[in-house]
Structure formats: structure tokens, C-alpha cells
Amino acid sequence: MKGRGRKKKSTCDCAELKEWAALYVEGEVSEEIRQQLLFHIQTCSNCAHLVRSLKRTVHYCQIEPGWDVPQNAHERLWQSLKKLLDQG
């Protein structure tokens, strides 16, 4: 962790925020770092936007249901398997 052993900081800079953003989104940062990030976000609209859109991106990926298997891919798979299973 950056700053370990030094005097406690009240905020962080933009580069540090970018470094911590993913863990922050996951809720995995320490309370001290969380407070620094929150303080920074309140004063920096660019970083506030970064965190918001990062959250949205991760959330979208997590709820995205994915594709159904196309019919031809499904049929080819089962044909190959049937051939293999028939061989024993």
C-alpha cells in the first residue's frame, strides 16, 4: 500500500485513484483508502465520472446474458459427439 508508515493523507491524486479504482468498485479497499478516494471524487469530476462508468461497465458485464449457441454450432457438436460415442 502506498504511503504505509508515513503520515496519513486526507486525499489522493488522479493517478492513485486510477490505481485503486477497481478495488474500490469491488469494495476491497481499506477504510483509510476509501476515505481518500471519496474525498478526491468529491473534488474531481473526471475521476467521479471514471468511477461511475467503471461501475456501470463492470455491472453490465456481470448481467450480460451472452449468446445462445447457434443452431449450426449445436448440430455440429452433437454430430461429432454422436460419432465419437458410437465408436464406443
Add this chain to the structure above:
Amino acid sequence: MPESKSLQVAVPGLPVPDEELVRRAQKGNLEAFEELVRRYERKVYNIAYRLLGNEDDATEALQDTFLRAFRFIPKFGFKSSFYTWLYRIATNVSLTRLRRRKKKSEIVSLDAPVPESEDLKFDIPDTRQTPQEAFEQKRLREKLDKAVNQLPEEYRAVVVLRDLEGLSNEEVARILKLSVPAVKSRLHRGRLALRERLAKFI
């Protein structure tokens, strides 16, 4: 499915757990293997499609994965869940295909046609949505696929397995043979890169 992994025995009325199907398949029960294919065909296809970025390669990888799984299932030692083992095969098959394709394209790239980024290959209407909603979802999904496909390979596999397929950091680490901190670090970089490409659409 992952939810059933804690069940160790078949319970009437509940789906037979993966582990039980694997044991039956190891004893030569072909129907048990077919059931495993039915359960994971869609997941494996999506891993392959998102790593490879096109339907033809994903179709080939889907076949390869299950043919390999069939061949090696007698050796499955229950040290991990079945699906972690299967996803590792799917990921390895897909990444091998991706690297082979890259090598080939490096040789012929000067004359290779530019891929059609807006190619509408899929038309799978979801009856729960209005046509407009289905169209929007499909459009967004294509943007996502394109953005994932532009990620560097080392970030792509982590983002696909962790965020799109919903595995834990520990499972992704086992599949990719990485440490958990390495998974977290790649995930972080991958998510930031994906955000840059998707922020204006979502």
C-alpha cells in the same frame, strides 16, 4: 451448474449433481456425459466466442473442448469442480486457436480483408422483449464483444472468465494458472481498458 456443486448425492426431484454425472461418465455411461454437454454447451460457447471473437472459431473450439473432455474425463480426479476443469479446457483450446490465428495473420496480414465490425451474424429474438429492446440489447452486446476482442490477450481471458462468466478470482486463477493477485491486477487493467471503450454506450 455451479450452484449444484455442494450436492454430493443424487436427490429425487433435484438435478443430478455434476460430480455424480462425472462418476457415471467415467464408468462409460454416455447419457451422463451428454447431460454434462447439455449443461455447459452454452457457457463453453460463450467463453470461446468472447476469446476468439467470431462464430466459426467458436464453433470449432466448442467441438474441440467437448471432444477433449470426453477423452480425458476418465482422468478427472475431483480436485476441482467439473466446470472449472471444463472451462480450463475451453480457455486453453480457445487461446491456442487465437495464438495460431495471430501467427497466421502476421504472415498474410497485408492482403487480409478488414473484418466487418458491424456484421450482424446473429438473429435470436428474445420473446420477453419488445423488438426495439431486443435490437438495443443485441447492438450493445456486439459493442461489448468488439471491445472485449480488442483487449490484450492477458486481460481478455481474465475479464471473460471473471466478469462475463461470473467465476471467482480463485477459480480464474486456477483456470489460467495464475496467482490471485495476478488475476486481480489483470482484471483491474482489463476493466479500465473496457471502460474506455464502452463508457459512451452504457
